[in-house]
Amino acid sequence: MNAEDTAAMQALDNRLRKVFSGLDATPGFEQRLQARIATLATQPSEETRARLEHEHDLARAAADRAARLDGLVIVIGGVGSLVAVWRFAPSLVQLYSASLERASPAMIGVATLAAAGAALWAVLRQFDVDPRRLVGA
Amino acid sequence: MDESIIELMRAGRPDEALGRLVPAYRRRVFGLAYSILRDRAAAEDVAQEVFVKVWQAFDSYDGRARLSTWIYAITRNTAIGALRKRSRLVSLSEPDVSAVVDAMEARDAPDDGGDRQLWRLVDGLPEKQRQAVVLFYQDDRPIEEIADMLGMPVNTVKTHLHRARARLAGALAADKENAA
Numbered sequence: 001m002n003a004e005d006t007a008a009m010q011a012l013d014n015r016l017r018k019v020f021s022g023l024d025a026t027p028g029f030e031q032r033l034q035a036r037i038a039t040l041a042t043q044p045s046e047e048t049r050a051r052l053e054h055e056h057d058l059a060r061a062a063a064d065r066a067a068r069l070d071g072l073v074i075v076i077g078g079v080g081s082l083v084a085v086w087r088f089a090p091s092l093v094q095l096y097s098a099s100l101e102r103a104s105p106a107m108i109g110v111a112t113l114a115a116a117g118a119a120l121w122a123v124l125r126q127f128d129v130d131p132r133r134l135v136g137a
Numbered sequence: 138m139d140e141s142i143i144e145l146m147r148a149g150r151p152d153e154a155l156g157r158l159v160p161a162y163r164r165r166v167f168g169l170a171y172s173i174l175r176d177r178a179a180a181e182d183v184a185q186e187v188f189v190k191v192w193q194a195f196d197s198y199d200g201r202a203r204l205s206t207w208i209y210a211i212t213r214n215t216a217i218g219a220l221r222k223r224s225r226l227v228s229l230s231e232p233d234v235s236a237v238v239d240a241m242e243a244r245d246a247p248d249d250g251g252d253r254q255l256w257r258l259v260d261g262l263p264e265k266q267r268q269a270v271v272l273f274y275q276d277d278r279p280i281e282e283i284a285d286m287l288g289m290p291v292n293t294v295k296t297h298l299h300r301a302r303a304r305l306a307g308a309l310a311a312d313k314e315n316a317a
Contacts, residue, residue: 009302025164
């Protein structure tokens with residue numbers, strides 16, 4: 001390499017230094033990084049998030065299972081009730097007629113009121129209303 | 138410097154460790170990311186991501202590799218991931234990829250006419266030669282450090298740098314002759 005080549009190479013080196021020495025992140029880089037990390041620090045870690053999601057999935061699956069079981073119980077109970085009514089309907093009608101013949105009108109009125117009260121009680125409890133409060137007890 | 142950072146990491150003081158690590162490594166991480174991505178904005182995003190990853194992984198640093206080697210490996214992987222992602226995005230959304238790349242290069246190049254020409258020539262170098270040039274001239278770094286940054290042997294870096302300089306000198310001489 002002659003002197004001319006050496007000078008050309010030196011000039012090239014200087015130009016390259018000039019071009020690339022300014023290569024750096026923009027001002028405020030560290031502040032932006034700190035802000036980003038502060039945000040991350042307040043968020044749950046990946047592990048915690050995965051655990052919470054897993055627990056949520058388990059709870060949802062348990063609720064689904066319980067709902068399916070409830071549905072099955074209602075269906076079986078309903079079918080059982082229909083079968084029972086179908087099977088015992090004649091004797092129940094007979095018993096009811098005999099009771100009516102034997103009971104006085106006052107007794108029938110009390111029994112009707114008691115049945116209506118029990119039904120109302122059940123409905124109110126279903127909506128989380130305490131019937132005792134309604135009557136000031 | 139690295140020892141004090143590692144001590145802070147091991148003492149469970151990641152924020153303080155990061156406070157020392159970022160000023161020490163910002164230019165190097167940014168330069169390495171830029172040498173791979175050729176885009177300042179993307180390099181800055183990658184540099185941010187690298188420091189977040191380092192902060193999150195302080196616990197997993199086992200000291201088998203040097204701290205710098207560990208950070209450079211994270212930087213290279215993150216930058217290559219970003220490059221792949223960008224390539225996919227560009228190929229999906231832009232039919233004329235070269236126009237997008239040219240626009241990015243024009244945005245990053247210095248305003249000065251001569252430097253712009255040099256910038257364009259460096260940009261046209263083969264990948265490894267370009268990376269060696271960017272990292273060497275950014276801070277007049279020792280070749281050994283550039284080898285650590287690029288994850289390649291010292292002699293390979295020397296060869297890339299030598300070839301790059303020869304190619305640039307040749308291209309500049311040819312441009313000069315054409316202009317005369």
